[in-house]
Every structure is written in C-alpha cells, then in structure tokens.
Amino acid sequence: MVRAPCCDKMGMKKGPWTEEEDQILVSYIQTHGHENWRALPKLAGLMRCGKSCRLRWMNYLRPDIKRGxxxxxxxxxxxxxxxxxxxxxxxxxxxxxxxxxxEIKNVWHTHLKKRVQPKEKKASTEADLESFFLRTSAGAERRAGNPPTSPRQSCSEVSSLTATTAGESAGTNGVSIEEECGKPLEINESFWEDALAMDGSVTSMDFPSEFQGSSFSPEEDDVDFWLNVLRDAGDMSEMLAS
DNA sequence: AAGAGTTTCAACCGCCGTTCA
DNA sequence: GTGAACGGCGGTTGAAACTCT
Known part of the structure; x- marks a missing residue:
C-alpha cells in the first residue's frame, strides 16, 4: 500500500518563508494554538504544508528560541x-x-564534527561509559550495604545491562538496571540522592568529565535528567558493542 | 572585478512510532 | 487486528553568502 502524502501537494508553496507568512502563522498560533498541524495552514490561510508550518514554528518562530x-x-x-x-x-x-x-545538527556538521577525532572519540566514550556504569553499579551496591564489587566490569559486560522504565519491573518510582545473572538494581530517587551525597555534587559520580562544566550542570533534584542519561548511555553502549 | 570553490543553514523528504477509528 | 492519519525525527539538499585566486 502506498501511503498518502502528508498533504495535498497541489498548489502548496515551497521554499523560504516570507515575513508575511511568518506573521500569519504566528498570529494564528497565538490565537488558536497548534493542535492540528495538518489543518492549520488551511485554517490560517497559508499555502503551505502542515509539516512546513510546524518546522517553521518549531525552528524559528517560537518565542523561546535563542538566536545568535x-x-x-x-x-x-x-x-x-x-x-x-x-x-x-x-x-x-x-x-x-x-x-x-x-540548529544543533547544522552547527555539528559545520563546526563541531571537525574538532572530534573519530578514534579518540570512540576510545574516550567507551572509557566514560565504563566508568559511569561502574560508579552507578557501585553506588547501588553501596546503598544496599554491600561491599564494592570486583573485578571491574568490561565494556562488553556493561552492554549487557538493560534499563526498564518505572512500573514495568521496578515498582512505581524507579528504574531498574537488570544484570544478566544478578538481582535487579533499583535506580530510583533515593539512589540518586545517595549518589549526589557522596561528596555533595553530581560530579562525584565520576560521570564523564565533559559533563562537569558549570554550563552543563543539571539541578541536583533533576532526577528525570539522570534517568534519561542512564537510558541513553545504555543505548550507546549497545551501539558500541555491536 | 569576477569567476570558482567552499561554507552555511533554512527547508524539504521520507521513514518511524503512536493514536484512533 | 488493521490501516489511515498524524507528529516527530534525522538525513539530505540547494540556494545564498562568503572566501579565495
């Protein structure tokens, strides 16, 4: 089956947006919101595809966009x-x-990619991930009153860890990290509080050093942030192992 | 000054996951 | 259970701007 195009292409304008189109779009969204992007251009009187309107709003017209x-x-x-x-x-x-x-994608491809040497990048990422998981596992052990585990986990062992979201297997307020042959380690708000309390800052967890700069310090109570980082790190370790 | 080559970035395209009838 | 509709995402494109010769 062939999927229908996202909108009727006939008569739809493409290319750069004019100031007038921007004003129409902003004015419409400020008044009516954007519950239905597909219907929006018709209702607003724009000869644009809904996707095009969404992109324009999300990337350039939103009031909270930081320019420069x-x-x-x-x-x-x-x-x-x-x-x-x-x-x-x-x-x-x-x-x-x-x-x-x-914007981030563009700045990466035009500026930042050149700064990162591919080999160095892979090596440091593996080391960072290993260190990160060692510390998080150690933190959980420590919280459970167990002595630190040893020997060190290798990166491939780290890749066998899987994260599951709260409610699936770890109760109502946590994320569990299940090791293949061990009991689930519960990563919940208390875990992070303990980890932060190790020396009073998130950097004490030995999380990759790049994350320790003042410009990139999440709030200490931003548990969601760390849970997302944990899931993302899990995804990344699988990618590295493959 | 002008043409060629390079860089930048706004916008498009197609795919994917989710929702809903 | 199935498929259409939709929003969202990452990859890619191409015109404009910029730099070099």
Missing part, C-alpha cells in the same frame, strides 16, 4: 552530549534550552 551564535559552553555541551547520545539531535536539543535540533 553558540557560546563556547554550548558547543562543549553539544560535543559531550554527542559522544554520549550520537546523532539524537532532539535529545541533545532538549538539554540546551532555546536551541533547536535542526
């Missing part, structure tokens, strides 16, 4: 996040307020 060049701190954050998340631009953008996935 990226700061050094933002660029460093992108490089660090890219090492961890790969080409998941929307996930990276979610950590940089006011920046869009498209």
């Amino acid at each position: 060049n990226f700061s050094e701190e933002e660029e460093e954050a992108i490089i660090s996040l890219h090492q961890l998340l790969g080409n998941r631009w929307s996930a990276i953008a979610a950590r940089l307020p006011g920046r869009t996935d498209n």
Whole structure:
C-alpha cells in the first residue's frame, strides 16, 4: 500500500518563508494554538504544508528560541552530549534550552564534527561509559550495604545491562538496571540522592568529565535528567558493542 | 572585478512510532 | 487486528553568502 502524502501537494508553496507568512502563522498560533498541524495552514490561510508550518514554528518562530551564535559552553555541551547520545539531535536539543535540533545538527556538521577525532572519540566514550556504569553499579551496591564489587566490569559486560522504565519491573518510582545473572538494581530517587551525597555534587559520580562544566550542570533534584542519561548511555553502549 | 570553490543553514523528504477509528 | 492519519525525527539538499585566486 502506498501511503498518502502528508498533504495535498497541489498548489502548496515551497521554499523560504516570507515575513508575511511568518506573521500569519504566528498570529494564528497565538490565537488558536497548534493542535492540528495538518489543518492549520488551511485554517490560517497559508499555502503551505502542515509539516512546513510546524518546522517553521518549531525552528524559528517560537518565542523561546535563542538566536545568535553558540557560546563556547554550548558547543562543549553539544560535543559531550554527542559522544554520549550520537546523532539524537532532539535529545541533545532538549538539554540546551532555546536551541533547536535542526540548529544543533547544522552547527555539528559545520563546526563541531571537525574538532572530534573519530578514534579518540570512540576510545574516550567507551572509557566514560565504563566508568559511569561502574560508579552507578557501585553506588547501588553501596546503598544496599554491600561491599564494592570486583573485578571491574568490561565494556562488553556493561552492554549487557538493560534499563526498564518505572512500573514495568521496578515498582512505581524507579528504574531498574537488570544484570544478566544478578538481582535487579533499583535506580530510583533515593539512589540518586545517595549518589549526589557522596561528596555533595553530581560530579562525584565520576560521570564523564565533559559533563562537569558549570554550563552543563543539571539541578541536583533533576532526577528525570539522570534517568534519561542512564537510558541513553545504555543505548550507546549497545551501539558500541555491536 | 569576477569567476570558482567552499561554507552555511533554512527547508524539504521520507521513514518511524503512536493514536484512533 | 488493521490501516489511515498524524507528529516527530534525522538525513539530505540547494540556494545564498562568503572566501579565495
């Protein structure tokens, strides 16, 4: 079966947006919102595809968009996040307020990619992931009152870890990291509080050093952030192992 | 000054996951 | 259970701007 195009292409305008089109779109969204992108252009009187309207709004017309060049701190954050998340631009953008996935993707391909040596990148990412998981596992053991485990886990062993979301197997307020031959380790709010309390800062977890800059310090109570990082790191370790 | 080559970035395309009838 | 509709995402394109010769 052939899927229908996202909109009727007949008569739809393409290419750069004019100031007038921008004003129409902004005015319509401010008044009516954007519950249905497909229907929006017709209702607003724009000869544009709904997808085109959404892209224009999301990337350029939203009031919370930060314009202008990226700061050094933002660029460093992108490089660090890219090492961890790969080409998941929307996930990276979610950590940089006011920046869009498209903008980050562009700045990566035009500036930042050149800065990162591919071999060095892979090696450091593996080391960072190993260190990260060692610390998180150790933290859970420590919290459970068990002595630190040894020997060290290899990166391939790390890749056997899987994260499951709260409610699936770890109760109502946590994420569990299940090892292939061990009991589930519960990663919940208390875990992170304990980890943060090790010396009073998130950097004490030995999380990859790039994340320790002041421009990229999540709030200590931002548990969702760390849970997402954990899931993302799990995805990344699988990719590295393959 | 002008043509060629390079860089930048807004926008498009097609795929995927989710929702809903 | 199935397929259409839709939003969202990452890859790619191409015109404009810029730099070099």
